[in-house]
Amino acid sequence: MFVDSNNNLVLMGSALSIEATASIKTSITNNWNCSILKVADNDDACLFWGCYQYEKSIETYNHSFTENIHLSKSSIISQQPPNIKYNPKLNGQNFREIIITASNGDEFAYDIQKIEEVTTSFLYSEPIQPEITKYYMRLKTPTGLYLEGTESNYAGLVGSTDNGIAIVTDEYATFIANNKNFYLQSNMKIVMGAVKSTAGIVAQGVSGNVAGAAGSAVGTIINTAESLIDRSLTVDNMRNAPDQLKNANGNVIFNMFAMDLGIYLEKYVALDSALKSANDFMDLYGFSVAVVDDISNYTNIRKYHNYVKAQVQAIVGNISNEARNDLRRRFADGIRFWNGDTISYEYENYENWLEE
Numbered sequence: 001m002f003v004d005s006n007n008n009l010v011l012m013g014s015a016l017s018i019e020a021t022a023s024i025k026t027s028i029t030n031n032w033n034c035s036i037l038k039v040a041d042n043d044d045a046c047l048f049w050g051c052y053q054y055e056k057s058i059e060t061y062n063h064s065f066t067e068n069i070h071l072s073k074s075s076i077i078s079q080q081p082p083n084i085k086y087n088p089k090l091n092g093q094n095f096r097e098i099i100i101t102a103s104n105g106d107e108f109a110y111d112i113q114k115i116e117e118v119t120t121s122f123l124y125s126e127p128i129q130p131e132i133t134k135y136y137m138r139l140k141t142p143t144g145l146y147l148e149g150t151e152s153n154y155a156g157l158v159g160s161t162d163n164g165i166a167i168v169t170d171e172y173a174t175f176i177a178n179n180k181n182f183y184l185q186s187n188m189k190i191v192m193g194a195v196k197s198t199a200g201i202v203a204q205g206v207s208g209n210v211a212g213a214a215g216s217a218v219g220t221i222i223n224t225a226e227s228l229i230d231r232s233l234t235v236d237n238m239r240n241a242p243d244q245l246k247n248a249n250g251n252v253i254f255n256m257f258a259m260d261l262g263i264y265l266e267k268y269v270a271l272d273s274a275l276k277s278a279n280d281f282m283d284l285y286g287f288s289v290a291v292v293d294d295i296s297n298y299t300n301i302r303k304y305h306n307y308v309k310a311q312v313q314a315i316v317g318n319i320s321n322e323a324r325n326d327l328r329r330r331f332a333d334g335i336r337f338w339n340g341d342t343i344s345y346e347y348e349n350y351e352n353w354l355e356e
Contacts, residue, residue, distance in 0.1 A: 057125040059140060063265060064119050065098075067091045067112050073354045077303075082283045082348050084275055088113060089287055095270045095278065100137050102263050106159040108137075116144030122265065123151055134160050137263055157263065172238040186231050283349055285309075285334070299337045304349045309334035 069085065076086055084090060091113035098110040100122070120143050125136045138156025142148040150156075270278070286307045289298075298308050312331045315324045 057123040057136075060122045060124065060265075062119045062121050065112055065115060065117065067096060068116055068118050070118065076348065076350050077354050080348050081346060082279060084279045086348060086350065087279050087282060089282060090275055090279060095275060097268050099266045099268060100157040100263060101266055102135070102157060102159050102161070104159065104161060106157060108157040110139055110146075114145040115139070124263070134158075135263065168243045170243055171241040172235070175238055186227075189227070283345065295331070300339050300352070302339070302349050302351055303355075304339060304342075304344070304347060306337045306339070307334060308337065 068091065071086070090096070091111075093109065093111045093113075096112045098112055098115075099107050100110075101107045121140045123138055123140050126134065136154065136156060136158050138151050138154075139146055141151045146155075269275075284307065286309075295308060295310055295312065299306055308331065310331050312328045315327055
């Protein structure tokens with residue numbers, strides 16, 4: 001199975017028996033299986049039957065995440081200006097993200113920083129059914145912080161596409177199509193009613209009840225006319241009724257092969273100038289870690305300096321309350337600890353563990 005240059009879905013198979021029966025499988029992940037009966041002496045005509053889906057999903061081609069590059073320690077700890085590619089925080093969703101987007105506006109976002117891998121792929125599932133096509137696209141796991149099992153718990157893009165075809169129907173044409181013997185049945189009822197009435201009139205005349213026979217004849221004429229008028233008015237009402245918009249059953253459509261129903265993988269990245277500004281800010285002031293810990297564990301973890309901003313609760317020492325409150329205010333505003341005699345921001349302020 002493949003898509004040709006004209007965007008046609010092409011199915012190919014090979015004969016398995018002398019009856020020209022064939023089995024086909026997709027060229028991607030063998031997701032479908034069908035039998036084919038070819039028409040004699042006609043390579044273009046065949047009959048498909050017994051098609052079924054025997055795998056839950058297909059796998060896309062690998063997608064490269066150039067942001068998740070593997071770096072050597074030696075390349076980072078060399079004395080050099082601050083470098084954007086050494087800051088993993090810039091791979092977070094505030095600056096970069098991968099979004100799976102469907103044509104109907106549904107979307108699901110992945111954090112590149114949490115993927116961690118340089119290359120990965122996505123899984124796509126879609127059951128065969130008419131009208132409403134359900135689909136489920138997600139990251140193939142395990143990869144990074146997305147653990148095994150998240151590819152089957154509907155964490156990803158889950159949605160549906162209406163494959164029905166909107167049509168306009170005429171009420172009279174629809175009625176006639178569903179009641180093709182309407183006029184015959186109506187005429188038979190009128191004729192049979194007239195025959196019964198005539199028989200009654202004749203019986204009354206033979207018995208000498210001329211007045212009753214005359215009254216019955218008039219009633220028969222009136223009833224026949226009433227039936228004809230009622231039928232004509234009913235038909236006229238249907239002819240003049242406004243057209244109705246309905247949804248016809250659509251064919252099964254494979255979304256991944258239809259351009260207008262496609263699902264797209266999009267990458268959103270901040271501008272280079274914005275990334276540089278964010279990196280410069282983090283080089284000076286670090287980033288939030290949102291932990292409860294001893295401040296001393298964070299005052300000397302980088303090569304040149306550490307910026308610590310914290311809400312200090314306990315200060316141990318023989319100092320006055322005024323001094324304690326002053327220290328709390330200083331840490332609340334932020335304090336920079338220099339880890340050497342040289343005060344400079346011109347070099348990459350990497351974490352000390354990289355030198356181990």
